[in-house]
Amino acid sequence: MMRLHWSSRSPFVRKVMVVAHEVGQVGRIERIPTVVALTRQDPDVLARNPLGKIPTLLLEDGGTLYDSVVICEYLDGLGGTPRLFPAAGPARIEALRRQALGNGAMDFLLLWRGELGRAAPDPRILDGFAAKQAAVLAALEAEAAELAAGAFDIGRVAIGCALSYLDFRWPEAGWRAAHPRLAAWHASFAARPSVRATEHVDA
Incomplete structure (x- = not known):
């Protein structure tokens, strides 16, 4: 199970979740409610993402992906054939x-x-x-x-x-x-x- 540092208020997190639904990966993602801001950091996020931002995706193999651009393309490729990112x-x-x-x-x-x-x-x-x-x-x-x-x-x-x-x-x-x-x-x-x-x- 992948784990996503998540907030319902973040437009970038929402973008990731829309992609997850569109490509059939939402069932593989556990959401971790997370609050970050310029004046508020989350030590768990900082430990995996030095930018201290969400979305941050924790992979099943222990790796970490950020930001939404990278996460969305990763999720889109899990099915083998890209659906939302044209190939070339x-x-x-x-x-x-x-x-x-x-x-x-x-x-x-x-x-x-x-x-x-x-x-x-x-x-x-x-x-x-x-x-x-x-x-x-x-x-x-x-x-x-x-x-x-x-x-x-x-x-x-x-x-x-x-x-x-x-x-x-x-x-x-x-x-x-x-x-x-x-x-x-x-x-x-x-x-x-x-x-x-x-x-x-x-x-």
Whole structure:
């Protein structure tokens, strides 16, 4: 049995769990509830992952994998034939590009939330995060038709998880009105059994 340092609040952990469901590996993963933050470290995580971050996957042979990019590709390959990571060529590069976009969005959303939690948030930093969010949403609206038409892959997992985290932490954001094609695609993403099984819980 593999063991995953896990939190229902983490978008990167959710990404891993969506992949685990999609590729039929979720039954082989034991979840270890874990809390880490810039001001709070978990010694068990640090002992296996010097970055001190989640997700961290403990393998059956005693090895350790991190971060979500590596863990997701590992899980995808356990069945022999990759399902979410195209093997080579333009399709793989496009999936990895979209994964980078989704991961980057999750990164700045987490940092944005951290900045908002400070006693005196820097308005220049907040404006920068808002500009990045607007740019990401505009870019995704422009390629929403391609997202809807193509095969479900790791890029779509990452983008979908980023948008779902935006909904989780900023339910008042109201991004759908100005991005109707992206909203329609995200509705189809949110309806997938793997996504419904991995809902964020603030607990």
